Amino acid sequence: MRYVEEFRDPAAAKALIARIGAVAEAIGATRAEPVRIMEICGGHTHAIFRYGLDRLVHEGIEFIHGPGCPVCVLPMARVDEAVEISERPGVIFTSFGDAMRVPGTKKSLLQAKAEGADIRTVYSPLDALELARRHPDREVVFFGLGFETTTPSTALTIQQAAREGIGNFTVFCNHITVPQPIKVLLDDPHMLLDGFVGPGHVSMVIGTHPYDFIAQDYGKPIVVAGFEPTDLLQSVLMVLEQNRDGRAEVENQYGRVVPEHGNPVSLAAMADVYEPRPSFAWRGLGEIDASGLCIRPAYAAWDAEAKFGIGYGARRARDVAEPEGTRCAAVMTGRIKPTGCPMFGTECTPETPLGALMVSSEGACAAYWQYGGRRGPAAAE
Incomplete structure (x- = not known):
């Protein structure tokens, strides 16, 4: 596919993965815990699992899935x-x-x-x-x-x-x-994040400046990202480099689409x-x-x-309460992975959904189900 193939090039992806590994190793020498990067957009969540990026990047990186699906967060x-x-x-x-x-x-x-x-x-x-x-x-x-x-x-x-x-x-x-719920997450003392992969399509409309508060007020880096494999890998690398260098800035990896x-x-x-x-x-x-x-x-x-x-x-x-036994709220706020919900893959499946995260095209639970993360509640994070 013209104009897409270069963003799915295996050689380019391998080179980015190697660079990510080198920076992650450098960061890991100064801290024991993984670098926790939240992708805000549900489209990014699906791309990460579709292309197996969570398994390809350095083990010192953990993706945290944010509330980036508008259908999922609808009460x-x-x-x-x-x-x-x-x-x-x-x-x-x-x-x-x-x-x-x-x-x-x-x-x-x-x-x-x-x-x-x-x-x-x-x-x-x-x-x-x-x-x-x-x-x-x-x-x-x-x-x-x-x-x-x-x-x-x-x-x-x-x-x-x-x-x-x-x-x-x-x-x-x-x-x-989008900006307001990011502030809520950053104000949560239990939400430990090292940076964000910012939403590409949202930013195409609003630009990059609405995220300035993330860097200026909270000292966290954010990189607006595209949706192809090398887009996401480059964005992860940019977040890591900011962490390594002690910087907190708003950067735009998706410049071919997102104007400032x-x-x-x-x-x-x-x-x-x-x-x-x-x-x-x-x-x-x-x-x-x-x-x-x-x-x-x-x-x-x-x-x-x-x-x-x-x-x-x-x-x-x-x-209005959530269905009994579900952990939708915890998944949407990145506290647990979908597999940490006792209903995932048992009572809650695409055929019998209990929550929006399993039916939405951008839901985190749907991504885990579709791309192979079908482990039961024993896999709680």
């Missing part, structure tokens, strides 16, 4: 509210595919669809808007999910609906932002359509101030919460 109460909207008469509810099987307290969207709700999988919010054009007698709702990566496309679609005056289209907004100041068109659309929520509940992290986005009053006509009376404050997401 169950919000899934319940999505189901509630979808079951209302006259509604066509649309969603990305990886949210369809995420369990709520009673059912998933897929189960609601099986029971008769008109729920359809779409590939973009524009697909949902087109459904609204074709079905003017129905209310079409788009399940707005994702970090800053997908947030602009939803904002641009709302702007398009406003320009056309399409009144039967709304968005159930659950877009969230982000995408101005996307940022402008986001600023126009959204405003921060005072707080938003993250599964595994609890309420985080200003970490979620809601639709501004100027666009209330396209806000499903306003139209259907699903107020965020009416039902606190944090009041």
Whole structure:
């Protein structure tokens, strides 16, 4: 594949692995514990296991899997509210595919669809808007999910609906932002990290400066990374070199895609359509101030919460407990590996998921299952 092969070149990968080993050995001479690097993005987690990078790098490096899957960190109460909207008469509810099987307290969207709700999988919010054009007698709702990566496309679609005056289209907004939960993790005294591999697609939108606080306030290095094997290996090497040299900086390995100041068109659309929520509940992290986005009053006509009376404050997401026996929160905050959950591979499998981490395309549990980490609870970390 043109423009991809060079980032999967075995010789280049071997050279990077050798350099990583040399730096890890130098660091290991001054400390006994491994260098703990958190990859924030779930796409990076899957790439690490797909290419076996966790087994190829020096044993003195430990990957910690962060809460980098927007579907995984969505609280169950919000899934319940999505189901509630979808079951209302006259509604066509649309969603990305990886949210369809995420369990709520009673059912998933897929189960609601099986029971008769008109729920359809779409590939973009524009697909949902087109459904609204074709079905003017129905209310079409788009399940707005994702970090800053997908947030602009939803904002641009709302702007398009406003320009056309399409009144039967709304968005159930659950877009969230990345920098705020990183701060929560860094403030956790039990979370011992030596650096971060930063999210590439998110940074394509917001740039690199929103991570300045990680280096400046917490003294931790972060390297924004691409998703191919040599991207990740080079990023790990850059984090290690900062550790070895006693530096803490924001570096951009993914410069071919990520601009320093982000995408101005996307940022402008986001600023126009959204405003921060005072707080938003993250599964595994609890309420985080200003970490979620809601639709501004100027666009209330396209806000499903306003139209259907699903107020965020009416039902606190944090009041909904996780399934008994699961350790989803501990996995999402990097406290344990997926194999440390007693339900992993037993009661919780892709066929019978108990948590979002097993069904999402970016979930850590799905990565462990798909790429061979199918050990039972005896493998707790």
